[in-house]
Amino acid sequence: MEVPERPSYAPERAPDRPPRRLRRTLLLVAAAAVLGVVAGTCTGYAVQAHRPPTPLPPLSQPVVERAKGEAEPLPGAQDRRVKTDGDLRKLLVDRPKGAKDGRLARTGDGWLGLLEYADEFTNPKKAFSNNIAQQFRRAAVVRWETDGTHQVEVRLVQYRQEEELTAEDSAEGDIYWAERETRGHRWPIPGTGAGMAFADTEPDRRPGYVPVYGAEAHAWRGDIVMEIYVYDTKPITKKEIMSLAERQMGRL
Template identity: 60%
Template structure:
């Protein structure tokens, strides 16, 4: 480890050089004033400026609905959800919902619903569009959570929060979701087990775009693969 050293002191010679420099500046300034006093005053330039020609046209064309993603996400968010595969049936846990999940219903998904409800209000929660289906023993849920984001990038924080908890699960593999920046997909190789129930394997994915967070959950009685969760995540993000 290198020995710590104090800053080098300024010596007497340095001070003398500095004093001489100051005297030189003063002398030069005085001479300048004397020379300038014998000259006629220099006229100042006019304050008027040349008139710049204005560009023709009405400005750039506005983005089309296909190019402006805000047109999509400010409309019916349910239309952006991945469609239910043929041969599968609507998830029983969605009940008679019309594709929307209330704030209270979304908060119920957390271990502390009351705390989650207040946190979501603080984060300028706007709405949740949800879909889900069952195919054999496999269950899939996809949610698009939208925030107003008046003061901060809440969507990014929410996706990061989901990733944090997913990574804390034991025996978990993860992959980056292409085209999402920091979106990630997870497969939990260790099943959840409870007495009297069959073991259940899980996979999940989180990503965000603009003011919308994507959450995907997949459960099955058989081990899940990377392809299963990545295919869902990529297809859903392509629609946002």
């Protein structure tokens, strides 16, 4: 888990910030998918072999007339592509009033380049290659800090998806690791299908750092992945992480 820079009252010794996990597990996910397909296919053949033959329907079918004219394009308010192809930063959830720039911030323009995004992983080189293969398009980020130790980071990562649904694969990778590394609660995010939120009930303890609690949320919609990370020296509430996730997904 990525740990925020230590608060001012932390121990004087400050080693480099621990690297975050490598959340891409393409081989494992692919193997699970293949096993699932093979098992389902074998079961289907076994069941079908014991069933009596089913008569085929007649070849002649009613002819459906083709509609005349051209379909009218969706208005901008209803066309999601108009919104998601614009300035991705404008889709980020608003920072709360009084919040300061988060100490985790590296750039101030709200964009997160592929090199910087890949550098957030335990294995940046592999993360860079994986995101190239997944057709990474761009990423936007907002970070803020309240109460001195409470830090929030929200990311929107967009993929081109010209050949595969890579946004879904990316979000599933996030959830895969969060399920294995979170020391506490997990909840489905309403209205997102498979989106999930997580919160620690035990802090992350590492030499040279104050104990830090984390919470995160992951979901996707279309070609955009949502990633939310919250850190503090006290537990993150369900209300906060769920509210953040629902508000952010509501803007997509």
